Amino acid sequence: MxxxxxxxxxxxxxxxxxxxxxxxxxxxxxxxxxxxxxxxxxxxxxxxxxxxxxxxxxxxxxxxxxxxxxxxxxxxxxxxxxxxxxxxxxxxxxxxxxxxxxxxxxxxxxxxxxxxxxxxxxxxxxxxxxQGLTAWTLLHEAYQVKKGDTILIHAAAGGVGLLLCQMASYLGATVIGTVSTEEKAALAKSNGASHVINSKSGGAAVVDEVLKLTKGEGVQGIYDGVGKDTWEDDFKMIARKGTIVSFGNASGAVPPFPVLKLAAKNTKVVRPTLNNSIHTRQELETYSAQLFDLxxxxxxxxxxxxxxxxxxxxxxxxxxxxxxxxxxxxxxxxxxx
Ligand SMILES: NC(=O)c1ccc[n+]([C@@H]2O[C@H](COP(=O)([O-])OP(=O)(O)OC[C@H]3O[C@@H](n4cnc5c(N)ncnc54)[C@H](OP(=O)(O)O)[C@@H]3O)[C@@H](O)[C@H]2O)c1
Missing domain, CATH: 3.90.180.10 (Medium-chain alcohol dehydrogenases, catalytic domain)
Structure with a gap:
C-alpha cells in the first residue's frame, strides 16, 4: 500500500x-x-x-x-x-x-x-x-508512585520534568522539584510541584531543604535526568527503602558505584530506557492510549x-x-x- x-x-x-x-x-x-x-x-x-x-x-x-x-x-x-x-x-x-x-x-x-x-x-x-511516554512509564514502572508519596523531580521545568510534575501530582504524590531559575520555579509550581528548590544554591542546600520538607525522612522516589551532578546527593535525600530512578545524563554520565552503597537505606536504583519500558506493540498501544486520554x-x-x-x-x-x-x-x- x-x-x-x-x-x-x-x-x-x-x-x-x-x-x-x-x-x-x-x-x-x-x-x-x-x-x-x-x-x-x-x-x-x-x-x-x-x-x-x-x-x-x-x-x-x-x-x-x-x-x-x-x-x-x-x-x-x-x-x-x-x-x-x-x-x-x-x-x-x-x-x-x-x-x-x-x-x-x-x-x-x-x-x-x-x-x-x-x-x-x-x-x-x-x-x-x-517525553510523555517516558514520564508516564517512569511513574508506573521505574518507581510506581503511590498516593501520599513525596517524590523529588530534578530539572522539573524541562521537557520530561514538566510532564513528570503534572502526572505525579495527578497520581496523588507531593512533588518537590529542583530547577535553576526563579522563572522555572514558577512554571514547575504551576505544573503541579508543591515545593521547588533552586539548585543554583548548591547541592548541600537542596539536601537540607528536602530533609526539612520531609521531616528528616527523605523522599520515596527520586526521578533524576541530571545524572552526574545530582547522583551523590540523591543518596542523602532518598528515604529508607526508597527508589532512585536515574534516567538521563544532562550533566554527564553517572559514575560506577559499589553495590554496598545501597545497603545504608535498602535503596533501589533503576536505570530505565523508554525502549525497554515499551518494547511490544501491545505495550505501546496501552501506554499511548493512557497518555492520549490524559x-x-x-x-x-x-x-x-x-x-x-x-x-x-x-x-x-x-x-x-x-x-x-x-x-x-x-x-x-x-x-x-
Ligand atoms: N531514559 C529514557 O528513556 C529517557 C527518555 C527521555 C529523556 N531522558 C532524559 O531525561 C532528561 C531530560 O530530557 P529532556 O529532553 O526533557 O531535557 P530537559 O529536561 O528539557 O533539559 C535538561 C535540563 O537538565 C537540567 N540540567 C541540570 N544540569 C545540567 C547541565 N550541567 N547541563 C545541562 N542541563 C542541565 C536543566 O534544568 P535546570 O537548569 O532547571 O537544572 C536543563 O534544562 C535527559 O537526561 C534525557 O536524556 C531519558
Whole structure:
C-alpha cells in the first residue's frame, strides 16, 4: 500500500561523525524504502530530545553516519507487507519514536508507530510521544508512585520534568522539584510541584531543604535526568527503602558505584530506557492510549518552548539551546506541511 506521490530524494539532517554541534549537516539523500515490518512516514513535526546531543557527541554510540532525531509525527505514506494488517493505512496521522526523525520521510518499525486519535494533532503527537511516554512509564514502572508519596523531580521545568510534575501530582504524590531559575520555579509550581528548590544554591542546600520538607525522612522516589551532578546527593535525600530512578545524563554520565552503597537505606536504583519500558506493540498501544486520554481530558498540558526551522542551523540551535539550561518544556522542529 503506497501513496503515489513519494519523491525519490529528500532533505535530511545528518551526523556524519561524532563531535561538536557543527558536525550536524543537511544532506540530500534517497527516500528510504520501508522493510516488510516497517512504515514510511511523511514527517510534519519532529520533537527535540536531550538524547540528540548524546548521539551527536558520541556519549551514546550509533553506526555512522546517521540521520538525527528520535521523535516525529506525520502521515503514513507506505506500509510494508508484513505491517499491512489493516490497523494502519496510507493517510493516517501517526506519531513515532525512532532514529531518523529529522528528515522529510522516515521508516519506522510498525511496533514503534501509534495512530493519533481525533483531537490529538500531529504537532501534539510530536510534542508528547517520547517525553510523555517516558514520564508516564517512569511513574508506573521505574518507581510506581503511590498516593501520599513525596517524590523529588530534578530539572522539573524541562521537557520530561514538566510532564513528570503534572502526572505525579495527578497520581496523588507531593512533588518537590529542583530547577535553576526563579522563572522555572514558577512554571514547575504551576505544573503541579508543591515545593521547588533552586539548585543554583548548591547541592548541600537542596539536601537540607528536602530533609526539612520531609521531616528528616527523605523522599520515596527520586526521578533524576541530571545524572552526574545530582547522583551523590540523591543518596542523602532518598528515604529508607526508597527508589532512585536515574534516567538521563544532562550533566554527564553517572559514575560506577559499589553495590554496598545501597545497603545504608535498602535503596533501589533503576536505570530505565523508554525502549525497554515499551518494547511490544501491545505495550505501546496501552501506554499511548493512557497518555492520549490524559491529554484529551486536559489533565496533562503540553508546553512548547520554541519551534525551530528544518535546517542544519535549526537543529544545531536546538542542541545549543537544550544544553544551555535556558529552555522549558518541548523544543519542536517544523519539518514540512
Ligand atoms: N531514559 C529514557 O528513556 C529517557 C527518555 C527521555 C529523556 N531522558 C532524559 O531525561 C532528561 C531530560 O530530557 P529532556 O529532553 O526533557 O531535557 P530537559 O529536561 O528539557 O533539559 C535538561 C535540563 O537538565 C537540567 N540540567 C541540570 N544540569 C545540567 C547541565 N550541567 N547541563 C545541562 N542541563 C542541565 C536543566 O534544568 P535546570 O537548569 O532547571 O537544572 C536543563 O534544562 C535527559 O537526561 C534525557 O536524556 C531519558
Amino acid at each position: 503506497a501513496s503515489s506521490t513519494i519523491p525519490e530524494r529528500m532533505r535530511a539532517i545528518r551526523v556524519p561523525e561524532t563531535g561538536e554541534i557543527d558536525v550536524i549537516s543537511a544532506q540530500d539523500i534517497a527516500v528510504p524504502e520501508p522493510g516488510a515490518d516497517e512504515v514510511l512516514i511523511k514527517v510534519s513535526w519532529a520533537g527535540v530530545n536531550y538524547i540528540d546531543t548524546y548521539q551527536r557527541s558520541g556519549l551514546y554510540t550509533l553506526p555512522l553516519p546517521f540521520t538525527a532525531g528520535m521523535e516525529a509525527a506525520g502521515k503514513v505514506v507506505k506500509v510494508g507487507k508484513d505491517a499491512d494488517d489493516s490497523s494502519l493505512k496510507v493517510g493516517d496521522a501517526v506519531a513515532a519514536y525512532a532514529l531518523g526523525a529529522y528528515a522529510e520521510y522516515m521508516t519506522v518499525k510498525r511496533e514503534k508507530v501509534v495512530k493519533l486519535p481525533d483531537g490529538v494533532s500531529e504537532k501534539d503527537g510530536a510534542t508528547a510521544i517520547l 491529554l484529551a481530558k486536559n489533565l496533562v498540558k503540553l508546553r512548547v518552548h520554541k519551534e525551530y526551522p528544518f535546517s542544519a542551523e535549526g537543529v544545531q540551535q536546538t542542541q545549543k539551546d537544550i544544553t544551555s539550561r535556558a529552555t522549558t518544556g518541548k523544543l519542536l522542529i517544523k519539518v514540512q506541511h
